[in-house]
Amino acid sequence: MIDNSSAFRVKKALGLFMMFSLLAFAAMPTLWVLILSIREQSAVFQPIWESPLAVTLENFLSIGRSDFPRALLNSFITAGTATVLAMIVGVPAGFALAKARLSGKFIASWILLLLRMAPPVGFVIPLFITYVNAGLIDTYTGLIFAYMTLTLPLITWSMWNSFSQIPDELIEAAIMDGASLTKAFALVAVPAARPGVVAAAILGFLVAWNDFFFALIITRSSTTTAPVAVMNFISYDSVDWASIAVASIALTLPILPLMAIANRYIVQSLSGAVKG
Amino acid sequence: MxxxxxxxxxxxxxxxxxxxxxxxxxxxxxxxxxxxxxxxGMFGLAFSDYHLIRGSEGRFGFHNFVRLISDGRLMGSVYVMAILSIFGVVAQVLIGTAVAVGLQKIVGRWRMGRVLFLVPYAVPHVAVALIWLSLFTPTLSPINAFFDIFGITVPSFLTTQNGAMFAIVVADTWTNFPFSMLIILAALQGISPDLDEAAALDGATRIKTFFYITLPLLMPALLMITLFRFIDSLKHFPMIFVITKGGPGRSTQATNFYAYVQTFQNSNVAYGAAIAVTLFLMAALISFYVAKLNQRVSS
Structure with a gap:
């Protein structure tokens, strides 16, 4: 009976309208970039409905001929290396922090959180001065070191959370059966926490891949990363919007499959405490 | 034996x-x-007088912090940071909750539609900033073109302080609401449907059920999101750098950006470091609270 009342219909319509607005807000910019990326250069500033057929693949081809692919490669190399190094160091540390009887765990968790939350401008000022003196500006090594400040706290923290969710008995049983701690870690704990390991690696890669600030300050032309290289399409007198759209797509595409894999674990890895 | x-x-x-x-x-x-x-190093520099070009004259002390207190631009930057943080966090929590509650009702074939809402979260911040810069550029934006049909001229947001801050908040919200959404979806899954049913049997309306049953149970998740997003918003950089360049004038230089300007544009390394130290201490306070919270919830 209530279901037929006009009040209910109004509410339902309002709900639908809200859902539609949210969907539009979420999807419109993505659609816009996809459209912009295939617009002919001469039609970029025209409303879409005035020249809907001014479509071309030239923007993708011209990006392919520019320096941008090199910058993408730089991003892969630096974000990938910083992630692998941080995994090698951070995964065992996360395991030990979760399972060892240690004092000072609270301090450790605070420091890890703080390092993740500290404003990067604080890290970058001393790094910049050190790098200028040590000749590390515009080198892979310099950028990878800088990215370690992002990836290592994040990976250690999220592995700590993942390993905490594995029952202690599992590790104890393996050790009772005569396994060394290293074996219990590598053959029991890591496989049991595999989703967490994957999520940690993905999260680490994401923060380094997304970085703009460090690369802006400590790289120049030869090791510049893709997020900084996009800015080259903006010059004093003009902005190459179509190329920016293509570059944005190129920056996002490698992330999408990672997100699809990790989205279930991102929540747990990031906070680890929201299950309440 | x-x-x-x-x-x-x-x-x-x-x-x-x-x-x-x-x-x-x-x-x-x-x-x-x-x-x-x-x-x-940052702490050391903050007490020094290091200048990127002139170097150091060996002065060491609290002079940078004394200067901080009377720096009007710093106060302005804290104001910008506060506005960006508060509006951004509120918008992200509201939209994230709305989408999560809506998505939770969708089952079956359309469930995969969730992934659509994750796309903004996957876009790197520089790209987010550039996309929204294009949408806020009147000569380019399809939004402006659309309203032009009806003879409505959309104001140019980036020419006023409030408009420019609005643009940054919109871009920040677009890319980060999926984070709130994910956390709230996970928290909603932990709430037993029996509770809703019991409330319905007792005659509670859906809205009452949401506010008196669901919302209190979501509080830990909402608190976590607010803290994480708030701390992230202390680090605002690419959005400001790309969308407004700190302008118009200097009106959207949030504190983190102001530290960058002092250090790398004005070469005042020591003073920039002092601003960074201040921000760092704020982050330290908040992360201490988060760590405590985390310890309490997980034990």
Whole structure:
């Protein structure tokens, strides 16, 4: 009976309208970039409905001929290396922090959180001065070191959370059966926490891949990363919007499959405490 | 025999605890080298008079912090940061909750539609900023073109302080609401549907159920999101750098950006470091609270 009342219909319509607005807000910019990326250069500033057929693949081809692919490669190399190094160091540390009887765990968790939350401008000022003196500006090594400040706290923290969710008995049983701690870690704990390991690696890669600030300050032309290289399409007198759209797509595409894999674990890895 | 076996066990436990410690040492060293040392450097610089071009004259003391207190631009930057944080966090929590509650009702074939809402979260911040810069550029934006049909001229947001801050908040919200959405979706899954049913049986309306049953149960998740997003918003950089360049004028230089300007544009390294130290101490306070919260919730 209530279901037929006009009040209910109004509410339902309002709900639908809200859902539609949210969907539009979420999807419109993505659609816009996809459209912009295939617009002919001469039609970029025209409303879409005035020249809907001014479509071309030239923007993708011209990006392919520019320096941008090199910058993408730089991003892969630096974000990938910083992630692998941080995994090698951070995964065992996360395991030990979760399972060892240690004092000072609270301090450790605070420091890890703080390092993740500290404003990067604080890290970058001393790094910049050190790098200028040590000749590390515009080198892979310099950028990878800088990215370690992002990836290592994040990976250690999220592995700590993942390993905490594995029952202690599992590790104890393996050790009772005569396994060394290293074996219990590598053959029991890591496989049991595999989703967490994957999520940690993905999260680490994401923060380094997304970085703009460090690369802006400590790289120049030869090791510049893709997020900084996009800015080259903006010059004093003009902005190459179509190329920016293509570059944005190129920056996002490698992330999408990672997100699809990790989205279930991102929540747990990031906070680890929201299950309440 | 029993005695010796206990001793062997005790020895083994000791051995294991030592093994754990060995696993932490590389990370400890790495964290010290990659993070603690630069941070110590930042503190050192904040008390110095280091200038990127002139170098240092050897002055050491609190002069940068004295200057901080009377710096009008710093106060302005804190205001910008506060506005960006508050509006951004509120918008992200509201939209994230709305989408999560809506999505939760969708089951079956359309469930995969969730992934659509994750796309904004996957776009790197520079790209987010550039996309929204294009949408806020009147000569380019399809939004402006659309309203032009009806003879409505959309104002140029980036020419006023409030408009420019609005643009940054919109871009920030677009890319970060999926984070709130994910956390709230996970929290909603932890709430038993029996509670809703019981409330419905007792005659509660859906809206009442949401506000009196669901919302209180979501509070820990909402608190976590607010803290994480708030801390992230202390670090605002690419959005400001790309969308407004701190302008119009200097009106959207949030504190983090102001520290960058002082250090790398004005070459005032020492003063920039002092601003960074201030921000760092704020982050330290908040992260201490988060760590406490985390300890309480997980135990």
């Amino acid at each position: 029993a005695f010796s076996s206990t001793r062997r066990q005790r020895g083994a436990t000791y051995e294991i605890q030592r093994g754990y410690r060995r696993m932490i040492i590389p990370a400890l060293v790495a964290v010290s080298v990659f993070a603690i040392v630069p941070l110590a």
